[in-house]
Amino acid sequence: VVMTQSPLSLSLTLGQPASISCRSNQSLLSSDGNTYLHWFQQRPGQSPRRLIDKVSNRDSRVPDRFSGSGSGTDFTLRISRVEADDVGVYYCMQETHWPPYTFGQGTKLEIK
Amino acid sequence: EVYLVESGGGLVQPGGSLRLSCAASRFMFSDYRLSWVRQAPGKGLEWVGCINKDASEIDYVDSVKGRFTIFRDNAKSLLYLQMNNLRVEDTAVYYCVAWDYWGQGTLVAVSS
Numbered sequence: 001v002v003m004t005q006s007p008l009s010l011s012l013t014l015g016q017p018a019s020i021s022c023r024s025n026q027s028l029l030s031s032d033g034n035t036y037l038h039w040f041q042q043r044p045g046q047s048p049r050r051l052i053d054k055v056s057n058r059d060s061r062v063p064d065r066f067s068g069s070g071s072g073t074d075f076t077l078r079i080s081r082v083e084a085d086d087v088g089v090y091y092c093m094q095e096t097h098w099p100p101y102t103f104g105q106g107t108k109l110e111i112k
Numbered sequence: 113e114v115y116l117v118e119s120g121g122g123l124v125q126p127g128g129s130l131r132l133s134c135a136a137s138r139f140m141f142s143d144y145r146l147s148w149v150r151q152a153p154g155k156g157l158e159w160v161g162c163i164n165k166d167a168s169e170i171d172y173v174d175s176v177k178g179r180f181t182i183f184r185d186n187a188k189s190l191l192y193l194q195m196n197n198l199r200v201e202d203t204a205v206y207y208c209v210a211w212d213y214w215g216q217g218t219l220v221a222v223s224s
C-alpha cells in the first residue's frame with residue numbers, strides 16, 4: 001500500500017490552522033471494521049511519537065489542538081492553531097494491509 | 113514512564129554484521145507486538161520488521177528478508193535485530209517501536 005502525503009512542507013505563522021492530507025492507494029478499512037491509519041510527529045532531533053491512533057483517537061498527552069479525520073483512502077491531520085512546539089515532520093502510517101506497514105513521505109511543518 | 117533503549121549500533125563495513133538490542137522497562141513487554149523502524153539520514157521512516165508477543169509470527173520488509181532476523185526474550189524484556197550482509201543502503205537510525213512507544217534510536221553506519 002502506497003501512502004501519499006501532501007503538502008510535503010508547510011510554513012505557517014503562529015496561531016494559523018494546519019491541514020495535512022494522507023491518501024492511500026487502497027481502502028484502509030479492515031475486515032474487522034477498524035481503519036488502521038495513524039499519525040506520528042517527529043520533532044527535530046527527537047524520536048517519532050504517535051499522535052493519533054486509528055484515524056481520530058488522540059494519544060494521551062496530545063493536545064486537543066490536534067485532530068484526525070477521514071475514511072477509506074483519504075485522511076487528514078489538522079492542527080487548529082499552530083504553536084512553536086509543533087515544528088517537525090508529520091507522518092501517516094497504515095497498519096491495515098501489513099506486512100509491510102507503510103508510511104507517508106512526511107510533511108515538514110515550520111513556523112514563519 | 114516507559115523506556116525502550118536501543119544499543120549495538122556502530123560503523124561496519126559492507127557485508128558485515130551487527131546485532132541491535134532493545135531493553136524495555138516499565139512496560140508490559142510480553143503483551144506487545146514489537147517492530148524495528150529505521151530512518152536513513154535526512155529521510156523518512158521505514159518499517160523493517162516485527163515480531164508478535166510469543167515470537168510465533170515474524171515479518172520483514174522485502175529489502176531485508178534473508179539478511180535480518182528479529183527475535184525476543186520476554187523473560188528479560190529484550191528485543192533484538194540481527195543484521196547480516198549489511199549494505200550501504202542499510203545506513204540509518206534504527207528504532208525499537210511498540211507504536212505507542214519509541215526508543216531513542218541507535219545509528220548503524222555501513223561504509224568502507
